[in-house]
Amino acid sequence: MFWTISKTIGLRVSPEEEMKGLDIGEHGMEAYAGFQVFCTT
DSSP states (O other), rough: OHHHHHHOSSSSSOHHHHHHHHHHHHHHSSSTTTTOOOOOO
């Protein structure tokens, strides 16, 4: 079943949607308003 899905519609979201968060992509709103991810590299 997973092989069929991965070959047709895919199992992962786009890198842009992954960075924005799936709440916005799927529901059109943020689940945790004001939450920010900080990178310290």
